[in-house]
Amino acid sequence: MDQRPVASAEGGSPESSYAREASDRAGDPNREAVIRVRNLEVGFGEKIIMKGLDLDVYRGEILGFVGASGMGKSVLTRTILGLVRKTQGTIEVFGEDLDDLGPETRRAVERRWGVLFQQGALFSSLTVKQNIQVPMREYLNMSERLLDELAMLKIEMVGLKADAADKYPSDLSGGMIKRAALARALALDPEIVFLDEPTSGLDPIGAGEFDDLIATLQKTLGLTVFMVTHDLDSLHSVCDRIAALGEGRIIAQGPIEAMLASDNAWVKAYFHGKRARAVMDER
């Protein structure tokens, strides 16, 4: 059973204060939608994965995106990123309809987001420092010295030791790979970070530490985080809002309280199932 040690709320554990601040942010009426998806349809051949899907992601929030396996969470993420073609609907990022953008403006929008793919997706033939420098080399024109300094800054930011810089992915633990991949996602100081199952494969303590890191970075950098996850601990501890995907559309969304109150059968089973109850009992 994937349960994590939870610090006492007394004296303000990091998790309890994140959750409190998260629920404050979720209630802000002036929030700006940095991602706005409307009437989205995506399919592969005859197979429709989503249809009529609407979703807003607000600036500065951590949105947890859940749904049964194979429902299309990764497909939605990849469609927003422009890696999967939609058949209908609109996707606006930073107020720009992605369909209306020419290559240059599209590149300018892409510079403002970072992505942590499942399993990290680091280049195995490059060191951690070189991996982090890949997007920097693509988008920035700066000296080797500055590139090195920036990469070391990102390494420090994600809690890796300086000596991780010259290591190859095969020399890293699962937790270090996630941190290195996060450092690469942060390479260009993005405003939005997409995280695809960031805590999968980590042990409960490592997963808790990674959640803390995401929450801290969100707060210090003012990031907007779109996080696909199955991790109930992450959903409870760091997410401002949660959106659940089912039957090709969003079947429930809102803060954790809204998910707990949802009448939808899948949402109910997910948030009130045996695993969910164990997480809540811990809290």
Ligand SMILES: Nc1ncnc2c1ncn2[C@@H]1O[C@H](COP(=O)(O)OP(=O)(O)OP(=O)(O)O)[C@@H](O)[C@H]1O
């Ligand atoms: N390139 C593709 N061609 C055809 N079908 C695809 C393609 N990519 C994804 N699919 C299908 O789309 C559906 C949704 O897949 P997706 O990976 O988005 O699910 P998911 O909700 O992220 O699942 P999990 O939680 O297991 O990661 C699946 O049925 C998958 O087989």
